[in-house]
Amino acid sequence: MDAQTSRPSEPTIGELFGRLADEGKSFARAEANLYRAIAMRRVGLAKSGAVALVAALFLVNAALVALMVGLALQIAKWTGPALGGLILFALVGILGYVLVRFGIGKLAALGGDADERAALAAGEKMA
DSSP states (O other): OOOOOOSOOOOOHHHHHHHHHHHHHHHHHHHHHHHHHHHHHHHHHHHHHHHHHHHHHHHHHHHHHHHHHHHHHHHHHHHOHHHHHHHHHHHHHHHHHHHHHHHHHHHGGGGOOHHHHHHHHHHHHHO
16 A cells, blocks of 8 residues: 655755756845945945045145246246246156156066966966
8 A cells, every 4th residue: 555645745856956056146146236235335435535535636736736837937037937947847857757667667566576477377387
């Protein structure tokens, strides 16, 4: 005699994997939405700070222009207006050149240093 059981039939392996895949996709979507919401909140909080920094940058730039004009006018008292402007232009140009060279040298670190490249190459050989 076959006794009938009252428990429902168990899901197949295929159904279990299908459910696992669906739940995995839902989890990944929820995780991405969480990170997106965190990023949007942080951007919203930082927006006024970024605007203040940009405004400060423009004000400092205007102050530097006023300072340069004042220095050019002071030098012009001794050398004349054209030569005063050229002298100040040369001094500021040299300073700008030095700063650009320094900045380019420091940005080269974005490509990684020799030790980092060697470690990456060793890691690729092992893989």
